[in-house]
Amino acid sequence: MSRTHHILTTICLVLFTIINSNAQKKIVYRYEIHQEIGPAMNRLTQKAIAEAEKRKVSFIMLDMDTYGGTIDDADQIRTALLKTKIPTIVFIRNNAASAGALISIACDSIYMSPGSTIGAACVVNQEGKLMPEKYQSYMRKKMRATAEETGRNPLIAEGMADEKLEIDSIKAKGKIVTFSVKEALKYGYCNGEVEKPEEILAKLSGGPYVIEDHESTLAERAVLWLINPAISGLLLLVIFGGIYLEFKAPGTFLPIALSLAGAVLYFAPLYLEGLAANWEIALFAVGIILIII
Numbered sequence: 001m002s003r004t005h006h007i008l009t010t011i012c013l014v015l016f017t018i019i020n021s022n023a024q025k026k027i028v029y030r031y032e033i034h035q036e037i038g039p040a041m042n043r044l045t046q047k048a049i050a051e052a053e054k055r056k057v058s059f060i061m062l063d064m065d066t067y068g069g070t071i072d073d074a075d076q077i078r079t080a081l082l083k084t085k086i087p088t089i090v091f092i093r094n095n096a097a098s099a100g101a102l103i104s105i106a107c108d109s110i111y112m113s114p115g116s117t118i119g120a121a122c123v124v125n126q127e128g129k130l131m132p133e134k135y136q137s138y139m140r141k142k143m144r145a146t147a148e149e150t151g152r153n154p155l156i157a158e159g160m161a162d163e164k165l166e167i168d169s170i171k172a173k174g175k176i177v178t179f180s181v182k183e184a185l186k187y188g189y190c191n192g193e194v195e196k197p198e199e200i201l202a203k204l205s206g207g208p209y210v211i212e213d214h215e216s217t218l219a220e221r222a223v224l225w226l227i228n229p230a231i232s233g234l235l236l237l238v239i240f241g242g243i244y245l246e247f248k249a250p251g252t253f254l255p256i257a258l259s260l261a262g263a264v265l266y267f268a269p270l271y272l273e274g275l276a277a278n279w280e281i282a283l284f285a286v287g288i289i290l291i292i293i
Helices: 002-024 039-055 071-083 099-105 133-149 154-159 181-186 197-203 218-226 229-248 254-272 278-292
Strands: 026-033 059-066 088-097 109-112 117-119 209-213
Touching: 026 039, 026 197, 039 059, 039 071, 039 218, 059 099, 059 197, 071 099, 071 133, 088 099, 088 197, 099 117, 099 133, 109 181, 109 197, 133 154, 197 209, 218 229, 218 254, 229 254, 254 278
Parallel strands: 026 059, 026 209, 059 088, 088 109, 088 117
Antiparallel strands: none
16 A cells, blocks of 8 residues: 555656646747748737737747848838837848848847858849838838847948948948858847757746747638738739630630639738728729629
């Protein structure tokens, strides 16, 4: 009887130790931006931060690898990161260029993997050509203001988006600041070089910490996929291609059915995300009806 009691006591102690250990671990809530900055990544950020704040986690970690994207979405992501009361960390897996640099600078701590880079934040069009001064000025000051907010050298941040600016020993006129890991460490734009995000946990005080990944629902993943610019463009092609084919072969109804299905898939996620207003959808529907008439 005493042996059985001893075994049960041991099991209870082990279970208590495991439960107590898990309870003491603090959460680093991680989500990924591994594609072009756009509405999908903006939505993901808003959802991840809202969930992190709801769960009162210790840190938010952004796993970053992007060449950039749209300024408005990047600015909304930047603003959300600056506003949250939870300390933020970015792990630059490979690239944090352009809009990715702006978002990275908005985080409290920056960690970079070997061979990664950060910078080159000039505003360019789809052909890679510089946009007019109005856009460049806006981006320069956004970079500077973000660096000021997170305690980094604002002149360097501005130099990532201003080829005319000169910075002694860092940047010559006509060049844009892009840092390697060693350079970022030297000038205060990187807190440490790590191979993988898990290595960051040992550098955080007040641990132990455990990483938990943001899990999107099936519906959220579907919306993220549908509002991806590449998928949106394909749906537009289906919409107008269906209309064109219906004109070429009237009465078949299959092309127009595909067009209507494409329109639903195109507008539904935009409407749910507040990216398309009622009047815009109504105007599109009226246009389709007029074309059919």
